[in-house]
Amino acid sequence: xxxxxxKSRLIEKKILLMTHIVLGYPSFEECFKIIETMVNxxxxxMELQIPFSEPIADGPVxxxxxxxxxxxxxxxxxxxxxxxNVTRSFDIPxxxxxxxxxxxxxxxxxxxxxxxxRNMKGAIVPDLPPEEGQDYLxxxxxxxxxxxxxxxxxxxxxxxxxxxSFGRGFIYCVARKGxxxxxxxxxxxxxxxxxxCRMATHLPLALGFGVKDKNDIDFLKGKxxxxxxxxxxxxxxxxxxxxxxxxxxxxLR
Amino acid sequence: MIDRGYYEGFGGAYLPEILVATFDDLEDKxxxxxxxxSFWQEYTDIMSTYSCRPTPVTFAxxxxxxxxxxxxxIKREDLNHTGAHKVNNVMGQGLLVKRMGKTRVIAETGAGQxxxxxxxxxxxxxxxxxxxxxxxxxxxxxxxxxxxDRLGAEVIPVREGTRILKDAINEAFRDxxxxxxxxxxxxxxxxxxxxxxxxxxxxxSIIGKxxxxxxxxxxxxxxxxxxxxxGGGSNALGIFKGFLNDPVELVGVxxxxxxxxxxxxxxxxxxxxxSIGVAQGYKTYFLxxxxxxxxxxxxxxxxxxxxxxxxxxxxxxESGRVRFESATDRxxxxxxxxxxxxxxxxxxxxxxxxxxxxxxxxxxxxxxDIILINQSGRGDKDIFTVADAFDDPRWKExxxxxxxxxxx
Numbered sequence: 124x125x126x127x128x129x130k131s132r133l134i135e136k137k138i139l140l141m142t143h144i145v146l147g148y149p150s151f152e153e154c155f156k157i158i159e160t161m162v163n164x165x166x167x168x169m170e171l172q173i174p175f176s177e178p179i180a181d182g183p184v185x186x187x188x189x190x191x192x193x194x195x196x197x198x199x200x201x202x203x204x205x206x207x208n209v210t211r212s213f214d215i216p217x218x219x220x221x222x223x224x225x226x227x228x229x230x231x232x233x234x235x236x237x238x239x240x241r242n243m244k245g246a247i248v249p250d251l252p253p254e255e256g257q258d259y260l261x262x263x264x265x266x267x268x269x270x271x272x273x274x275x276x277x278x279x280x281x282x283x284x285x286x287x288s289f290g291r292g293f294i295y296c297v298a299r300k301g302x303x304x305x306x307x308x309x310x311x312x313x314x315x316x317x318x319x320c321r322m323a324t325h326l327p328l329a330l331g332f333g334v335k336d337k338n339d340i341d342f343l344k345g346k347x348x349x350x351x352x353x354x355x356x357x358x359x360x361x362x363x364x365x366x367x368x369x370x371x372x373x374x375l376r
Numbered sequence: 377m378i379d380r381g382y383y384e385g386f387g388g389a390y391l392p393e394i395l396v397a398t399f400d401d402l403e404d405k406x407x408x409x410x411x412x413x414s415f416w417q418e419y420t421d422i423m424s425t426y427s428c429r430p431t432p433v434t435f436a437x438x439x440x441x442x443x444x445x446x447x448x449x450i451k452r453e454d455l456n457h458t459g460a461h462k463v464n465n466v467m468g469q470g471l472l473v474k475r476m477g478k479t480r481v482i483a484e485t486g487a488g489q490x491x492x493x494x495x496x497x498x499x500x501x502x503x504x505x506x507x508x509x510x511x512x513x514x515x516x517x518x519x520x521x522x523x524x525d526r527l528g529a530e531v532i533p534v535r536e537g538t539r540i541l542k543d544a545i546n547e548a549f550r551d552x553x554x555x556x557x558x559x560x561x562x563x564x565x566x567x568x569x570x571x572x573x574x575x576x577x578x579x580x581s582i583i584g585k586x587x588x589x590x591x592x593x594x595x596x597x598x599x600x601x602x603x604x605x606x607g608g609g610s611n612a613l614g615i616f617k618g619f620l621n622d623p624v625e626l627v628g629v630x631x632x633x634x635x636x637x638x639x640x641x642x643x644x645x646x647x648x649x650x651s652i653g654v655a656q657g658y659k660t661y662f663l664x665x666x667x668x669x670x671x672x673x674x675x676x677x678x679x680x681x682x683x684x685x686x687x688x689x690x691x692x693x694e695s696g697r698v699r700f701e702s703a704t705d706r707x708x709x710x711x712x713x714x715x716x717x718x719x720x721x722x723x724x725x726x727x728x729x730x731x732x733x734x735x736x737x738x739x740x741x742x743x744x745d746i747i748l749i750n751q752s753g754r755g756d757k758d759i760f761t762v763a764d765a766f767d768d769p770r771w772k773e774x775x776x777x778x779x780x781x782x783x784x
Contacts, residue, residue, distance in 0.1 A: 176669040
């Protein structure tokens with residue numbers, strides 16, 4: 124479903140854009156405005172992060188967004204209500220991103236049902252390798268949701284094949300070592316890695332971690348199918364407010 | 377029992393993909409070392425020449441007479457170099473780091489004992505060293521911060537989250553995901569993703585191996601009960617592992633803080649407040665809310681002030697092999713005070729939790745019974761906290777004068 128949507132979009136566009144926001148940060152109202160702006164500016168899909176108190180794969184910007192959202196009273200239930208509202212209002216695919224404990228405590232099956240009821244398309248769970256994810260994989264399959272798996276530059280070819288055998292929708296390729304929000308060197312090294320990723324799967328490839336401007340995205344055209352903008356828009360909202368998001372997204376392609 | 381580091385459903389390795397290869401390599405090197413008979417020999421050699429192993433078992437005659445019940449013995453992990461059991465794990469992992477050819481080590485620390493031990497090991501082996509420590513713990517464990525600085529480690533105060541041990545662990549992981557090529561993360565307790573729980577308790581098992589032999593040599597029979605404090609669980613597992621197959625009751629004592637009813641504690645296995653979850657790479661009992669967000673914990677002892685607990689202990693709790701109790705901050709200071717006066721021993725605030733429970737039970741046992749308390753560390757580091765707890769007027773006067781000197 125998600126895969127065919129992405130592939131049809133790719134007929135019209137050289138590269139797709141996925142953006143990432145942390146739900147409830149700066150507030151749910153502002154999140155809604157950010158999403159509206161992003162959709163109008165041509166973003167192709169979005170990941171909505173349900174905040175968690177221990178986001179170990181995230182760097183300082185997204186970490187603070189998680190903490191502030193929780194401090195303001197965000198709950199999983201509020202995030203689910205918000206998602207319902209968003210999928211009714213906007214016609215692009217939305218994914219949840221969160222850490223495994225959020226799904227585990229809610230109940231894996233119940234979470235999958237909640238996602239399906241809200242017309243969410245899939246989930247990215249960065250601390251859940253397939254070895255630990257049998258219940259999750261079963262539930263996602265049962266409710267026709269796409270589990271997005273992650274490749275990293277340290278992943279050997281054989282393991283890429285293994286991960287791809289569980290993934291649906293697309294594969295999220297982490298550009299480099301380190302947490303979210305640090306600089307990435309868009310160079311020949313990345314080309315080789317993306318070639319390895321391409322060899323391992325027929326699924327579309329998304330590249331994230333450190334993508335921040337048009338130059339980065341131009342570099343990625345033809346090498347990856349989706350560019351992921353995460354930390355950069357959160358920084359932008361912090362510095363210049365929600366109003367600056369539309370222009371920024373517009374400047375990327 | 378073990379499958380991907382599972383202990384009847386607890387444990388596992390919930391890792392971001394970027395770290396999977398690093399963990400595969402670590403597990404491989406650990407298993408090779410474990411299967412190499414010369415490795416344990418190398419380990420015990422360095423522990424006997426650089427630290428103070430075997431640490432003695434001391435008969436606490438005055439405490440025994442005071443309580444007029446069981447014969448009380450104390451395993452003296454406080455006599456280790458750097459003052460606590462932490463060095464057992466650190467030196468073991470240090471030898472592995474050499475085998476892996478890495479040149480930098482990072483660690484989290486709560487009380488600072490693990491940080492000091494890691495900084496010491498790094499100085500000896502010539503590694504670069506960075507220690508992550510919650511800002512709250514930096515405040516309450518200043519003497520250890522001072523020594524880490526002197527040992528050449530970079531101490532980074534962690535200002536995220538609750539600013540204590542769990543937050544220091546998160547920051548250490550964030551460092552590691554960027555620097556795993558040449559850096560090893562010396563996790564300080566039997567928690568985290570596989571193989572850490574197994575590896576840390578393997579190195580700490582030297583405590584129980586020695587203690588079993590020592591008590592048999594002295595008394596010709598096994599103790600009835602063994603008491604150990606439980607933060608992450610490394611000293612407890614270390615001593616318990618020597619007696620798992622014996623008819624010996626094992627008692628883990630958690631931080632009761634201001635009392636279990638207060639909500640201000642760090643009791644995961646002895647209170648009703650914790651539930652099973654997955655965080656920091658492993659599945660265990662966590663103090664968390666119904667959404668799975670980790671709660672703030674409290675203890676007078678920074679080293680026990682942690683939101684999760686070893687998956688191996690969670691399993692031993694469920695199987696009924698280990699009994700879990702808790703001790704309040706107040707009880708801990710009283711037990712420490714009594715031990716100092718009666719025996720001239722200064723247990724760390726962490727270790728004093730074990731003493732509290734032993735003191736509660738000793739009078740009810742017969743004079744034929746033997747009990748063994750693991751004194752996991754020494755209390756000198758706690759001088760500021762303990763001085764406050766005793767509201768010591770002469771100490772306050774000294775600090776005021778010292779501050780005036782610096783201001784002059």
